[in-house]
Amino acid sequence: EPEVTQTPSHQVTQMGQEVILRCVPISNHLYFYWYRQILGQKVEFLVSFYNNEISEKSEIFDDQFSVERPDGSNFTLKIRSTKLEDSAMYFCASSEPSGLSSYEQYFGPGTRLTVT
């Protein structure tokens, strides 16, 4: 069964450093998403991406964040200058092109980001 993959599984970084989280969505999916979940809290939407551009972003997704699809398979989330409060689990998700199932999202296993 196809699945979303994410690397690394755990990233430790110092405050102020840049990090890039990587995702490989399911191959025939066209919508891609990033979410974060701070430990013990709810899953929060960051950004959605379609047709090589951001289609929607939340208030959390400020200028410190960016996303890119550098090739036909990877989808990345960059945090330019990490803060302590960026420590969280970051989930990538993807969904099918169209139809009733187009908003059914399939999540990767997540990257745990720890900012020290």
Added chain:
Amino acid sequence: RKEVEQDPGPFNVPEGATVAFNCTYSNSASQSFFWYRQDCRKEPKLLMSVYSSGNEDGRFTAQLNRASQYISLLIRDSKLSDSATYLCVVNVAVPTGNQFYFGTGTSLTVIP
């Protein structure tokens, strides 16, 4: 006001019991609804979409009440493996696209 609200529980039920979770949403522009389950420190996994007419998948039944803006999930004949946190997810149409809102989740423990 929160976009999506759920009773956090915890719900502790014996094996074989029937349990129901409710979820309310605040935005009338909400257009798609889902239930996900999340095991501890794992990713959310899609359980089922919720359709206007209600839908069933095995032991799971989802209902949508647009007038009252709530969604429900019924689990019949609970199994130990149903122990997880159940997340209500709502998709809201905004002018530029769609945003997805997750509830805080309802914790279920099925006891032998």
